[in-house]
């Protein structure tokens with residue numbers, strides 16, 4: 001049986017130390033619930049002595065009745081530890097620096113003084129009957145003999161877990177492996193590691209530590225944390241499970257949605273090319289890759305890792321080099337039937353969007369096809385747009401003029417609106433003389449991102465009791481809205 005690795009999540013503590021991130025108590029609670037559903041073993045909920053707000057958040061989270069152990073951070077000082085105890089945490093994470101730099105410049109203390117503080121902090125936690133995790137901060141730049149002495153001391157005092165932090169991300173995998181092997185010679189309790197990402201090595205160093213005998217890892221969702229962040233939860237977990245054959249308790253299908261929640265709550269977006277949860281993690285560009293993936297996903301995706309394992313979706317990106325067969329295959333997969341002529345038109349549309357530098361993903365393709373299929377049934381259409389003119393002047397309301405064919409008859413109208421879309425829709429309503437057509441819902445997706453993204457508008461329109469959904473796709477957001485509105489109007493008044 002592969003050894004189980006415990007996941008210690010520090011999104012709400014070190015992750016919250018990401019420059020620019022400050023989480024309210026409600027947000028911290030929501031993230032804590034998501035982490036619990038994700039099945040992390042330990043949630044480091046905060047640093048209760050750092051502020052009243054953090055004290056309250058940690059206390060709230062500790063009393064949610066979560067399945068995960070809730071931990072609070074404390075310096076190796078009694079008042080900090082008291083705050084953790086008052087916040088009802090299940091595990092106190094106490095720390096003190098052991099590196100010469102920190103001893104001399106940060107604390108102005110001798111090795112003996114630090115040793116005594118470390119041991120008495122753990123003693124104090126244990127005296128209160130609470131489990132204790134101890135961190136010798138900046139461990140990886142500490143003298144190894146001194147580091148061992150401190151670890152032996154706190155272990156003797158009853159520390160349940162000893163964490164070896166790479167506080168400034170100074171390590172590389174071989175060095176981390178050797179250090180953990182060395183520490184394993186004297187540490188008999190659980191070894192935890194906490195790796196920062198200053199050289200982009202956090203995940204690799206964490207995994208090397210596991211190979212050397214660490215059985216717990218500290219990670220943060222989306223790799224959040226001080227400076228370049230901490231080891232990323234998503235990458236560490238999936239690498240452990242798939243590459244290293246180690247088990248965790250993590251419900252991997254929740255990984256993507258947890259990452260998205262943390263993105264929303266912190267306002268820190270992950271890079272598109274971020275592994276596992278980035279927008280491009282399972283996106284394939286046109287050509288050889290798309291072709292291969294259409295036949296068998298494993299051709300251009302890692303063996304053993306599928307998007308659904310982490311709750312994400314595969315995206316096929318069709319670019320300007322796409323062939324008619326690629327589009328045809330994709331449409332078939334999407335269950336959309338088109339004629340040869342329509343297929344040619346859709347392929348040309350995809351290519352021309354590609355020429356404009358736009359990426360066309362599955363959703364775009366479906367929208368382009370829907371749009372084309374909608375426009376193909378012209379004979380059934382009651383209302384058709386012949387012309388649209390928009391007048392935008394700084395400091396004035398936008399004005400739209402439309403020229404419309406209503407049942408074959410030309411009608412014109414000019415209206416203003418709060419924005420260009422509103423003005424255009426008001427003018428259409430005016431021209432067709434159906435002022436009681438209501439726009440109940442409006443949803444705009446710029447699926448592929450960027451200011452020149454393909455606009456995909458979905459609306460709900462109603463007239464009296466009649467309600468319909470409609471969609472419009474165009475490079476321009478006003479035109480996408482107008483197309484959607486006209487599609488809806490035609491359905492309502494046919």
Ligand code: KIV
Nearest residue numbers: 095135137138165167
């Ligand atoms: O980076 C670090 O050393 C820490 C400790 C508090 C574990 O965050």
Ligand code: ZN
Nearest residue numbers: 014167194226
């Ligand atoms: Zn840290």
